Amino acid sequence: MSKEEFEQRWARKSLREMLSTVEKRVGKLEESMEDTKELNNVLGGSIEDLREQxxxxxxxxxxxxxxxxxxxxxxxxxxxxxxxxxIVLL
Structure with a gap:
């Protein structure tokens, strides 16, 4: 195997690892976004209740x-x- 082939394989492996890392981070980000949306819905309901009160x-x-x-x-x-x-003093 020539030095050039070795460097190409090393670069491909490195790119695959980086892509894998990015995919994992995107997955975590998507989960975090879902959690945030759920929390936003809950808070929105609470705010509406406070407005009504x-x-x-x-x-x-x-x-x-x-x-x-x-x-x-x-x-x-x-x-x-x-x-x-x-009321506050109660």
């Missing part, structure tokens, strides 16, 4: 103010602040 809180608060006849925005802010502070 926020809307419900605002609606409940507006109904409370209407029932109590509270029209002054400063009073509304004060009452809402106290309510939220009480």
């Amino acid at each position: 926020s809307r419900d809180f605002v609606t409940m608060t507006e109904n409370y103010f209407c029932a109590k006849g509270i029209m002054d925005d400063a009073v509304k802010v004060n009452i809402a602040s106290m309510f939220l502070t009480d």
